[in-house]
Amino acid sequence: MTTNIQWTDETWNPIVGCSRISPGCSKCYAATAAASARLQQFPQYQKVKDWDGTVEFVKNQLLKPLSWKKPKKIFVCSMSDLFHENVPDEWIDKVMAVAAICPQHTFQILTKRPERALEYFTSENRFACIDYQAYEILRADRAPYYREHPVVKLPLKNVWIGTTVENQAMANKRIPLLLQIPAVIRWLSVEPLLGEIDLREAGMIQRLISDNYEWENISEEISWVVVGGESGSGARPCNLAWMRSLARQCQDAEVPAFVKQLGSRPFYLKCGEKYPYKISDKKGGVITDFPEDLQIRQFPKL
Ligand code: SF4
Structure with a gap:
């Protein structure tokens, strides 16, 4: 989906649905958008409209990045949190497999649950699970364009992992976790900014x-x-x-x-x-x- 978020080119939503976790979520734009008449036309948004932690895998969205030939910056899961506790590891593996198959794109991931992201990226056999999903995607005729099986090496060079820190408490909690996640690019989204933040106190600087x-x-x-x-x-x-x-x-x-x-x-x-x-x-x-x-x-x- 084209977007007016200035730091990305596209949003990609193979998973939708979430639940609020911290003060930055109280006016969650994704929750409002999901309940809007426009998105309620789509079955996946009807299932998550209460924003109660129900999450949906949107199969027909998974392969979209393979059809974008021009390199793009892609905001992954703008209508969810990829590391929400109800998202199974297997779905995350599929998302990572698409990133591995599409080295031309940059995948920008943002989570308010860096503890789950840390657990996921440091778990045993992660590489093998992502590699298996890449194999499955390419084996099926569903892939719109032919691709070589990628050499999956973690951390993936085209995946940026970020966390949201809206106030000092969330910065102090989430930045030290983010710093432990193996990633080529780690980043912060300080939005909505709700108070003064000292990054030194949060251990970033x-x-x-x-x-x-x-x-x-x-x-x-x-x-x-x-x-x-x-x-x-x-x-x-x-x-x-x-x-x-x-x-x-x-x-x-x-x-x-x-x-x-x-x-x-x-x-x-x-x-x-x-x-x-x-x-x-x-x-x-x-x-x-x-x-x-x-x-x-x-x-x-x-
Ligand atoms: S984590 Fe993101 S998507 Fe989930 S409720 Fe909070 S702001 Fe909304």
């Missing part, structure tokens, strides 16, 4: 390595940070100062940053000041509306 307060620099282990405010009706306000602080932390640690959107209630609203810039869309996603110092749209260095 430096890690305490001895009792004598010695620190080692580990910022190179996170390759990308996406930041954005909340949008939509009832959106929580996002203070410009929080965004600036994150942009500065990334710059100091030489981590590429991407300011996606200001959100629907940007900046000074919370303390009574009016946002001094023009907002052209309801998500605050037009970069030319941003204050100059936040016009940052960088991608990971590959």
